[in-house]
Amino acid sequence: MNNRLRVLRAERGWSQADLATKLEVSRQSVNAIETGKYDPSLPLAFRLAKLFGKRIEEIFEADTQ
Amino acid sequence: METAVSKRFRKTSFTVLGFYFLTFFACIFVSDRIHPTGAAIWILATLPVLPILGVIFLMGRYLRDEPDEFKRDTTVRCILWGTAGCVAENMFAGYLWIFGWKGQLPPFMGFWIFFLFMMTAKLFYKLQNKVPSEALSDQR
Numbered sequence: 001m002n003n004r005l006r007v008l009r010a011e012r013g014w015s016q017a018d019l020a021t022k023l024e025v026s027r028q029s030v031n032a033i034e035t036g037k038y039d040p041s042l043p044l045a046f047r048l049a050k051l052f053g054k055r056i057e058e059i060f061e062a063d064t065q
Numbered sequence: 066m067e068t069a070v071s072k073r074f075r076k077t078s079f080t081v082l083g084f085y086f087l088t089f090f091a092c093i094f095v096s097d098r099i100h101p102t103g104a105a106i107w108i109l110a111t112l113p114v115l116p117i118l119g120v121i122f123l124m125g126r127y128l129r130d131e132p133d134e135f136k137r138d139t140t141v142r143c144i145l146w147g148t149a150g151c152v153a154e155n156m157f158a159g160y161l162w163i164f165g166w167k168g169q170l171p172p173f174m175g176f177w178i179f180f181l182f183m184m185t186a187k188l189f190y191k192l193q194n195k196v197p198s199e200a201l202s203d204q205r
Contacts, residue, residue, distance in 0.1 A: 016196075026068070029135035031196045038135050 002061045005034045008052050022051055071136065074127040078120050085116035117176075139194075143186040150182030151175045 009019055016034070020027040023044070032038035040048065049056045092109045095101070101109055124144065131137045158170050 025133045026136060028194055028196050029133055032135055032194050037194060038138070041134055044134060 001036065001039045001063060003033065003036070004059055004061075005030075005048070008054070008059065009034075012052075019051075023047055068131060068133055068136070070127060070130045070132065074123055078123050081116050081119045081123065084119075085113060088116060089113045139187075139190050142190065143183045146186035147179040147183030151179040154178040 005019075009016070014022075016027050016030045020030045023030070025044070029038070033040055045056050045060060048059060052059060092112055096109055099105070124140075128137055128140060131140070154170075154175050158174070161168075161170075
């Protein structure tokens with residue numbers, strides 16, 4: 001799954017550590033989601049959407065293949 | 066960042082493992098002295114197993130309480146790799162026996178294979194998900 005997490009984070013001037021603290025997860029988790037190695041669960045995706053003030057589909061995009 | 070739950074798991078599991086080694090050596094000592102027979106053998110064999118069951122219980126509690134789902138996911142994968150190694154060893158030993166091998170694999174082999182596979186998987190996932198420095202991660 002593709003996502004715009006890095007862009008949204010950069011727009012707000014947050015580091016991965018900042019985002020990890022806000023989400024109460026490890027920086028490893030944020031990095032894994034950003035790099036597409038891990039797809040978050042629905043509750044975490046909702047937390048991300050709420051944090052960025054966006055809808056889930058504005059952050060995550062299903063692979064077109 | 067280590068979560069409070071993983072800190073608690075690490076501390077309690079080390080305590081229980083300490084208890085395991087204590088029980089293990091105590092049972093070996095008693096076994097060497099009294100050369101148990103009958104029910105005493107069963108009791109001596111059961112005692113060191115109890116702390117291992119305790120560690121499995123602690124793993125379950127950790128997986129239930131860990132708020133970081135990525136860590137939870139990685140831990141489950143590592144446990145599954147450990148279980149796969151243990152089952153493979155058990156199957157291999159079974160087939161050796163069926164095909165006529167009269168030898169015997171060392172005791173606790175399954176446990177060590179489980180541990181080896183789990184730790185190898187943990188190392189692999191750690192390297193695979195190595196977190197770059199903030200500056201590097203923002204450049205990508």
